[in-house]
Amino acid sequence: MQPGDRGPALGDLKVVEFGGYAAGPQVGKIMANYGASVVHLESADRPDGFRLQYPPYPDNRPGLNRSGCFALFNDSKLGVTVDVKRPAGLELARRLVDWADVVVENMRPGVMARLGLGYESFADSNPRLVMLSTCNMGQTGPRAKMPGFGTMLSALAGFCGLTGEPDGPPMLLYGPYIDFIAALFGLSAVLAALERRRRSGRGAMIDLAQYETGLLFLAGPLLAHQGGEPALGRSGNRDALAAPxxxxxxxxxxxxxxxxxxxxxxxxxxxxxxxxxxxxxxxxxxxxxxxxxxxxxxxxxxxxxxxxxxxxxxxxxxxxxxxxxxxxxxxxLFHDEQIRASGTWQQRPHAEMGDIACYLPAMALSTTPGAVGGSAPLLGQHNHHVFTELLGLSEEEIQAYQAAGVFGDGVRLSA
Missing domain, CATH: 3.30.1540.10 (formyl-coa transferase, domain 3)
Structure with a gap:
């Protein structure tokens, strides 16, 4: 580090992720891009769904370590495998949470508590913990336990009803739009909770309902309807003010x-x-x-x-x-001069996919800029590093956890 350099904005932050797909991992990715040590925890038997369920894959050949979607949301992170349904795996996961400043999870409501990883269970061992739970509907309410993906949330939150021609059907938006809205809300809430912790010494449990975050982007139509106007309908590409x-x-x-x-x-x-x-x-x-x-x-x-x-x-x-x-x-988009000038795409080597373009978030901090630290981890790639160097486990403890089936069969354990 050069004299006067302040280091990464989140360089001292330790984060553990439980879950997968987009909404939770996107929060962790952004923190990792600004220097946080982010550990993405998966099970070897049930890895992150993006690894095998969503294309694209190079040469259309799926593989645990060949998913473009997983790569986009998980660069700059450390990857570990822990089977939390095994007693020894739960013990190790809890040790990891006790190490962390922040936990991000996007499992269904109640799953973390049933596993023995709920926020309240760390009140004594890690009272400064900040936990972000980001799922479809939040932890409470009549539809809290209903599963779904971002496309369905975009429909439920009103976006699709406004998209399309007046005499045509509602149009589904491309991709999990609300997941990305929720990720930035979640990041903001985590940073606010960390500032509160700095002042008070107390952690926080954040319950973020992805569905509700989408409503902010419909503030105009919602307020108009509340004021007595008819519900806004579809109008194709036409606008209420601009023409053409x-x-x-x-x-x-x-x-x-x-x-x-x-x-x-x-x-x-x-x-x-x-x-x-x-x-x-x-x-x-x-x-x-x-x-x-x-x-x-x-x-x-x-x-x-x-x-x-x-x-x-x-x-x-x-x-x-x-x-x-x-x-x-x-x-x-890969050749746009504006995006190239901002350094949005950063090429990084990947062990199975070769050089890939990783996305750097758009927040350009003047004295603590972000960077892509490396490509997304292979399944269990950093088990040895995380559990020995970050958690301080001995080789004997590592071998005991391996014998108990915690890491999964055939998963990498060497340094």
Whole structure:
């Protein structure tokens, strides 16, 4: 470390994760990227579901250590295997929790307590512990024990009901959208609890309902309905204020998203298209009339875009100060100049997948920047390191736990 360097923002923090998939591990990943020592605990018999249940896999060959999803959510962590359903495994897991500052879990409500790992059970051995429980509905309520994934939560929380054409069905969002919202809420709550602990010496139990976190993003429609307006419905790409507001395809097949939020912006768009008189057309002379004649307006813009390459459209409209961006696909995101400049993608070697692109969170801290410490762990990769160097177990203790079946058959134990 250079003189004046402060080290990673969370460099002294010790975290243990129980669970899998996205919502819990994403919280741990962010902490790991800012220097925390994060131990991702799995069972060799029941590993994190992302390892085998979700593509992509290199060359379409699934494997415990070949999951792109697992790699994305678990870089920079230490990976261990402990069978907590065995008495010796539970004992070892509890020793790990006693070592930790923070526990993150996203199992079903009540599972941690039934296993003997509930927050209250550590009141004496680790009273400064901060535990984050993040599951679909939280720990209480009439639907608390109902299982599900992020797609279903997005539907339940109202997002899907607002997505799609007015005369079409609700559209499911891509991916577990609410998981990512909940992860940032969870991270904020953990950091707040750690600050409280610094002042008071007391830990905290945080019950985060992923379902409820999604409601914040519907604050406008919720408040409008509470004020007596009809429930907001689907409107395709059209907006209550902007017109035009949609996506249009170029001559070279690229889609572009553009919008005009004022009469001045629409006049600039019309001039850039060589249709300056359209801004005086009674159908388009103000936002209300443009929305009322949306189909005609969209046809005008679509016809102009259809005979020009995307690069020319973007250049012309940006010169006119019209808001326009290309609709990127996955290939584009790996080559986007803004993302490249920010260092979002960080290449790291992986023992079974080769070099992979790892994602660095978008929070750029000035004096304590984050980094991807390494690629996601192989199953049980850090058993020996965690239990001997971090927990201080002797080789005899390690062998006893292995003989008791704690680590699982064939799981790595060497240093």
């Amino acid at each position: 507001h949609g996506t249009f395809v170029s001559a070279d097949g690229r889609w572009l998203a553009l919008s005009c939020w004022s009469d001045r912006e629409f006049a600039a768009l019309a001039a850039a298209m060589g249709e300056a008189s359209a801004a005086q057309d009674e159908r388009f002379q103000n936002a209300e009339s443009r929305r009322r004649h949306g189909a005609e307006l969209e046809a005008l813009v679509a016809a102009w875009c259809a005979v020009r390459p995307a690069e020319n459209i973007v250049a012309a409209l940006r010169e006119a100060a019209v808001l326009v961006y290309p609709v990127n696909d996955m290939r584009d």
